[in-house]
Amino acid sequence: xxxEPPVFRPLTPSDLESVVDLARxxxxxxxxxIISQAQIDSMLAARYHPGALGEYLAAEDRWFELAxxxxxxxxxxxxxxxxxxxxxxxxxxxxxxxxxxxxxxxxARAAERARSLGFPHMILAVNxxxxxxxxxxxxxxxxxxxxVCVEIGxxxxxxxxxxxxxL
Numbered sequence: 330x331x332x333e334p335p336v337f338r339p340l341t342p343s344d345l346e347s348v349v350d351l352a353r354x355x356x357x358x359x360x361x362x363i364i365s366q367a368q369i370d371s372m373l374a375a376r377y378h379p380g381a382l383g384e385y386l387a388a389e390d391r392w393f394e395l396a397x398x399x400x401x402x403x404x405x406x407x408x409x410x411x412x413x414x415x416x417x418x419x420x421x422x423x424x425x426x427x428x429x430x431x432x433x434x435x436x437a438r439a440a441e442r443a444r445s446l447g448f449p450h451m452i453l454a455v456n457x458x459x460x461x462x463x464x465x466x467x468x469x470x471x472x473x474x475x476x477v478c479v480e481i482g483x484x485x486x487x488x489x490x491x492x493x494x495x496l
Contacts, residue, residue: 335404335434339395340386345383348405351402351404352373355421356369356377371485393405403422404420405421406436408442411452415442415448417436420436440494449495451496453492454490455489457476474493476489477490
């Protein structure tokens with residue numbers, strides 16, 4: 330039996346709770362051991378609640394796409410114009426559906442959108458200790474451009490690499 334191909338579609342307000350749930354599963358699967366549970370909780374509370382996602386969705390310079398398999402949310406990505414560049418701001422794949430090509434398909438779709446808008450490259454930020462994500466991004470044409478450490482409040486920092494993919 331062949332796996333059903335994913336269905337890609339824009340985020341709608343009725344999807345917000347599902348996106349919040351998927352983000353929480355991904356963060357709890359990925360970040361323990363990379364950042365503290367307190368920072369995980371803080372970042373989820375600040376960024377992944379329906380109000381914050383609704384504001385994100387309402388901005389004109391942002392693009393948010395879902396990938397569904399078998400009628401269930403399996404992954405999502407969000408992109409935005411950031412300081413004159415096109416930024417892959419969010420890319421989350423359900424831990425049970427990782428390594429099946431969904432992330433790569435979303436990256437390719439985001440890259441095509443960036444290219445169609447005239448951007449020469451796409452950037453993203455990834456935690457320096459998230460080796461699995463860094464390897465996946467390298468596989469899809471990203472390379473490390475710079476290292477940053479940004480205070481985000483509450484005594485927390487985002488210790489990231491900025492990665493770039495030529496388009």
